[in-house]
Amino acid sequence: MTGTGRGTGATPQQGAFQVVSLAARPELTLPALELLAAGWPEFMRHDPTAERHQARLATELAGFQALLVDREKDELAALGVSIPFAWDGTLAGLPAGWDAVVEQGVGDLDEGRRPTALSALSVTVAPDRRGQGLSRLVVRGLKAAATRAGLGALLAPVRPSGKSAYPLTPMERYVRWARPDGAPFDPLAAHPLAARGRGARGLPSLHGDHRRGGHLGGLDGAGVP
Numbered sequence: 001m002t003g004t005g006r007g008t009g010a011t012p013q014q015g016a017f018q019v020v021s022l023a024a025r026p027e028l029t030l031p032a033l034e035l036l037a038a039g040w041p042e043f044m045r046h047d048p049t050a051e052r053h054q055a056r057l058a059t060e061l062a063g064f065q066a067l068l069v070d071r072e073k074d075e076l077a078a079l080g081v082s083i084p085f086a087w088d089g090t091l092a093g094l095p096a097g098w099d100a101v102v103e104q105g106v107g108d109l110d111e112g113r114r115p116t117a118l119s120a121l122s123v124t125v126a127p128d129r130r131g132q133g134l135s136r137l138v139v140r141g142l143k144a145a146a147t148r149a150g151l152g153a154l155l156a157p158v159r160p161s162g163k164s165a166y167p168l169t170p171m172e173r174y175v176r177w178a179r180p181d182g183a184p185f186d187p188l189a190a191h192p193l194a195a196r197g198r199g200a201r202g203l204p205s206l207h208g209d210h211r212r213g214g215h216l217g218g219l220d221g222a223g224v225p
């Protein structure tokens with residue numbers, strides 16, 4: 001998220017917030033779960049992969065969950081969930097989507113494979129705190145977690161963020177919807193970064209993952225600065 005799209009471009013008062021890991025503040029696990037429940041479309045809350053591995057993300061992998069805490073109120077304002085995984089650095093070596101990277105990260109943990117990259121799984125800003133650019137601070141927190149763990153890349157599987165409002169429309173049709181000016185209808189696909197990816201360079205364009213009903217996009221990557 002770069003300040004070039006439809007956001008406010010506001011610079012949040014960084015000093016007002018502290019980024020900590022869930023490992024440092026395990027007592028914020030319940031507020032974090034409540035924030036996820038409030039922030040996500042219903043279908044995302046019943047993902048079998050998420051349900052199976054949520055507890056391990058919150059315990060063994062708590063150091064990779066970034067909490068943005070309002071210092072004055074000591075209140076959770078936003079949350080970044082991520083998982084480390086072993087990646088060979090090639091596009092072909094990327095897991096096929098959100099659930100695939102979760103399965104791989106958990107498998108790497110179980111098999112003792114050394115992770116080399118961090119995959120963001122979600123960024124959630126409390127509904128009453130949106131539009132202030134807080135998601136940028138969360139992404140920064142995830143980058144810091146990657147750097148701390150010696151991981152060389154932060155990646156993020158993306159989904160067409162407006163699709164859940166049109167559950168009866170097949171993904172294949174939805175991703176072709178356009179605005180009158182020709183830009184993609186979906187807010188994420190219309191973002192300048194995604195538009196850049198449709199060119200020869202930059203991020204790969206949005207595509208459906210058809211293994212389980214086509215709800216998820218592929219993985220886009222960016223090096224950790």
Ligand SMILES: CC(C)(COP(=O)(O)OP(=O)(O)OC[C@H]1O[C@@H](n2cnc3c(N)ncnc32)[C@H](O)[C@@H]1OP(=O)(O)O)[C@@H](O)C(=O)NCCC(=O)NCCS
Nearest residue numbers: 002003004005006007122123124125130131133134135161
């Ligand atoms: C998406 C979300 C994290 C953005 O929070 P935020 O920081 O308050 O958003 P802002 O309004 O300050 O905008 C920040 C950037 O996100 C983009 N953005 C905001 N909502 C978006 C959406 N629904 N789809 C795509 N991009 C979005 C904005 O265009 C902006 O980009 P820019 O800075 O390049 O212009 C927040 O709306 C949220 O928690 N939503 C529910 C959970 C979710 O969908 N998370 C994203 C996928 S993991």
